[in-house]
Amino acid sequence: MNLYEFSYGIIHWLVDLVNHLWYWLGDWLPWALGDFFTAVGDFAASDGHLSVMTMLLETLIIVIVALINVLNFLWIFRKLSGRILDFYGPYYVGYRIGGWLQNLADGMKLFVKEIIVPAKADKVGFLLAPIIYVGSSLLILATIPFSENFGLSTNPSGEYVPAGALFAIAAFAIAPFTILLAGWSSNNKYTLIGGMRSAAQMMSYEIPLLLTVASVFLLAGSFNFVDIVDMQHDIWFAIPLFIGFVVFLVCLMAEVEIIPFDLPEAEAELVEGWTTEYGGMRFGLFYMTTAVRSYAGGALATALFLGGWHGPSFIPDEIWFLIKAYLVFTVFMWVTWSLPRVRIDQMLGIGWKRLLPLAVLNLFIAAVVKSAGWV
Amino acid sequence: MAEMWVNMGPQHPMTHGLWNLRVKVDGETIVDAEPEVGYLHRGIEKLCENRTYPQIIPIADRLCYGSSMTWSHLYCMTVEDLTGLEVPERAEYIRVVAIEMQRIASHLMWLAAYAGDLGLSVGFTYTMRDREVFVDLFQALTGGRLTYNFPRIGGVAHDLPPDFDRDAIRAVDYMEKRLREYEDLFDRSKIFMMRNEGIGILRKEDAMNLGVTGPSLRASGVSYDIRKDAPYSVYPEMDFEVATHKDCDCYARYKVRMVEMWQSCRIIRQAIAEMPKGKWRVVAPRTAPEGTGLGRVEDPRGEGMMYVVGDGTDRPYRLKVRSPIFVTVSAAPKILVGYKLADVVAIMGGLDMCIGETDR
Numbered sequence: 001m002n003l004y005e006f007s008y009g010i011i012h013w014l015v016d017l018v019n020h021l022w023y024w025l026g027d028w029l030p031w032a033l034g035d036f037f038t039a040v041g042d043f044a045a046s047d048g049h050l051s052v053m054t055m056l057l058e059t060l061i062i063v064i065v066a067l068i069n070v071l072n073f074l075w076i077f078r079k080l081s082g083r084i085l086d087f088y089g090p091y092y093v094g095y096r097i098g099g100w101l102q103n104l105a106d107g108m109k110l111f112v113k114e115i116i117v118p119a120k121a122d123k124v125g126f127l128l129a130p131i132i133y134v135g136s137s138l139l140i141l142a143t144i145p146f147s148e149n150f151g152l153s154t155n156p157s158g159e160y161v162p163a164g165a166l167f168a169i170a171a172f173a174i175a176p177f178t179i180l181l182a183g184w185s186s187n188n189k190y191t192l193i194g195g196m197r198s199a200a201q202m203m204s205y206e207i208p209l210l211l212t213v214a215s216v217f218l219l220a221g222s223f224n225f226v227d228i229v230d231m232q233h234d235i236w237f238a239i240p241l242f243i244g245f246v247v248f249l250v251c252l253m254a255e256v257e258i259i260p261f262d263l264p265e266a267e268a269e270l271v272e273g274w275t276t277e278y279g280g281m282r283f284g285l286f287y288m289t290t291a292v293r294s295y296a297g298g299a300l301a302t303a304l305f306l307g308g309w310h311g312p313s314f315i316p317d318e319i320w321f322l323i324k325a326y327l328v329f330t331v332f333m334w335v336t337w338s339l340p341r342v343r344i345d346q347m348l349g350i351g352w353k354r355l356l357p358l359a360v361l362n363l364f365i366a367a368v369v370k371s372a373g374w375v
Numbered sequence: 376m377a378e379m380w381v382n383m384g385p386q387h388p389m390t391h392g393l394w395n396l397r398v399k400v401d402g403e404t405i406v407d408a409e410p411e412v413g414y415l416h417r418g419i420e421k422l423c424e425n426r427t428y429p430q431i432i433p434i435a436d437r438l439c440y441g442s443s444m445t446w447s448h449l450y451c452m453t454v455e456d457l458t459g460l461e462v463p464e465r466a467e468y469i470r471v472v473a474i475e476m477q478r479i480a481s482h483l484m485w486l487a488a489y490a491g492d493l494g495l496s497v498g499f500t501y502t503m504r505d506r507e508v509f510v511d512l513f514q515a516l517t518g519g520r521l522t523y524n525f526p527r528i529g530g531v532a533h534d535l536p537p538d539f540d541r542d543a544i545r546a547v548d549y550m551e552k553r554l555r556e557y558e559d560l561f562d563r564s565k566i567f568m569m570r571n572e573g574i575g576i577l578r579k580e581d582a583m584n585l586g587v588t589g590p591s592l593r594a595s596g597v598s599y600d601i602r603k604d605a606p607y608s609v610y611p612e613m614d615f616e617v618a619t620h621k622d623c624d625c626y627a628r629y630k631v632r633m634v635e636m637w638q639s640c641r642i643i644r645q646a647i648a649e650m651p652k653g654k655w656r657v658v659a660p661r662t663a664p665e666g667t668g669l670g671r672v673e674d675p676r677g678e679g680m681m682y683v684v685g686d687g688t689d690r691p692y693r694l695k696v697r698s699p700i701f702v703t704v705s706a707a708p709k710i711l712v713g714y715k716l717a718d719v720v721a722i723m724g725g726l727d728m729c730i731g732e733t734d735r
Contacts (some may be wrong), residue, residue, distance in 0.1 A: 027477045085500040189381050193403070193716065259494050260566060268388050270491040340566045341494030343717040344403055 002149040007057040077260035113280035125185030136174035140296040147317035163223035176202035186277040194273030198264035204351025209251035211359035212244040215315040215366035229308030237306040244362035252297040392730030408711040415734040423694040436522040439732040444477035453681040455670025468528035481675035494718040530656030571626035575722035590675025594627035601673040698732040
């Protein structure tokens with residue numbers, strides 16, 4: 001049973017249950033109103049309505065699963081930083097489960113804080129930017145499947161959205177614009193510099209990132225996650241495209257904005273960068289969204305390079321996928337806590353002078369491998 | 376191009392204290408800079424005029440929270456110069472051990488702040504952890520962990536606690552092991568070198584003209600150390616080298632401080648080994664004669680100087696403090712212009728700001 005059938009079953013059962021009551025009500029009412037009730041019930045039971053509702057439920061399930069994973073990620077983020085930086089990390093809240101509940105406690109605390117909009121901020125932009133940022137980051141997760149049976153599909157056969165990988169990469173690239181919007185609308189010099197840095201940074205890492213992804217598409221011959229992962233059944237793309245894999249990870253770190261490349265929110269020189277004026281739950285959402293993006297990055301790296309859900313079958317496919325994504329995230333954290341921050345011009349230098357030629361070389365290798373028929 | 380002034384301070388993660396650096400940026404490039412200090416002015420010099428001589432020792436501690444031992448030691452030295460008091464030799468050795476420990480602790484705190492500024496979290500926590508070893512030693516020696524109130528006019532407050540020699544040597548052994556680890560952590564980190572090499576060039580002539588002292592001056596290639604050039608206490612009997620570097624950049628400032636920590640370890644070993652027996656304090660007179668006293672020390676941040684005028688009573692007529700960072704910060708525009716906004720943290724962090732002594 002795949003996710004579509006599961007959701008369809010639930011929706012169908014719910015609609016049947018409600019319609020049972022609904023038709024019964026319609027029978028009791030006078031004729032015109034009764035007909036109306038019957039018509040509404042028929043609409044609810046129609047195929048189109050059912051499939052739309054099924055897709056919505058699928059999305060909801062995927063987002064909930066993703067957010068639970070994000071809580072895990074935040075917990076690992078804090079515990080691992082404790083291991084690396086020589087302190088304990090969260091400990092007391094949820095004592096028996098290693099302080100896992102600390103993030104929920106922090107979320108509650110941030111949730112009850114006042115929402116402050118600076119007097120001279122551009123209100124529309126200021127309030128819109130976090131919504132787009134969080135929304136677009138959750139959107140990345142929509143098309144990334146955990147296995148052949150767990151992912152967003154539009155028909156009972158379980159076929160995934162075509163060009164899902166392309167969509168995920170596109171959704172990934174929305175965030176810098178919202179950062180620029182947030183930085184500009186906050187009407188603060190630190191946020192403005194942070195937003196501008198984000199735009200400059202995006203230019204330099206987005207192109208190598210897309211070139212490495214293009215090499216994967218070239219090898220797989222498809223934009224679909226299932227095809228890409230199936231092509232890696234025998235050999236992971238990380239092995240023939242090792243250069244591309246490294247470039248991809250570096251670009252992902254820049255994309256997620258963690259420490260070697262967290263220039264838009266460089267806390268030492270820009271206070272909190274583009275998030276300076278955001279407080280309360282907005283800050284909490286930004287914090288959470290960093291984990292969402294790390295999770296999405298880890299999932300993308302897993303699906304594109306690390307063989308997705310393929311692995312020895314004594315562990316379920318979905319768990320394999322998560323293990324790999326968590327490992328990528330762990331590597332990110334390891335790098336984050338042990339490296340200083342680069343400067344913006346050095347970042348651009350790395351992007352244009354190092355990563356871009358390597359990405360082109362990687363694309364060339366992919367073309368050779370593909371035309372020789374080795375994969 | 377649009378230029379704008381950005382206030383980095385008084386409430387800013389870069390400042391490490393309470394001061395304001397206004398930088399004029401053109402995009403990301405700094406075209407002008409203007410340090411503003413005075414937010415932490417507590418009127419310490421005036422306060423001292425209404426205190427008796429021994430009462431000023433804890434106030435002198437508060438001059439710099441990073442290296443309080445050197446400042447109370449400097450104050451006691453200055454008053455001893457005024458009264459012409461001879462300090463027992465054991466007290467001088469204990470003082471040297473204490474101020475060299477303070478130098479290591481202060482440099483470690485600087486390194487922690489510097490690493491934190493550059494985004495190197497692991498550098499922050501590791502150095503603060505290792506500073507704890509010396510803070511614990513201070514606790515055993517003086518009872519305090521941040522401000523010690525340990526030197527006295529005419530000696531020190533207590534003799535060494537039992538087994539202090541052993542603990543101090545162990546701490547130094549541990550520190551030398553750690554210093555090697557730091558060299559791996561910082562010097563071999565490509566990004567750390569990218570952020571430091573060639574950044575914040577302060578030429579030899581500029582450094583001397585602007586009155587910069589301490590590690591920042593020595594990093595510009597000038598071998599000037601009060602411990603060698605105007606020796607005080609028992610430094611003439613100690614065998615150590617003055618750390619200098621020719622590069623004049625942030626990396627040179629970092630390297631000079633690292634070498635100084637090695638040299639401090641050396642001095643502590645010698646002082647512990649050569650520690651004479653005897654008294655550690657003589658009774659000082661209640662009043663000081665009319666006249667002036669002058670003391671100069673090599674603070675971890677530069678040349679600290681105190682000038683005291685006595686008027687025959689038990690209170691000083693005037694106490695003047697020469698703070699190294701107050702002078703050094705005036706070099707900020709010279710070394711900031713032309714670099715990027717992100718270099719501000721590397722450059723100003725490399726000067727080791729301490730606002731307590733700057734604003735007094």
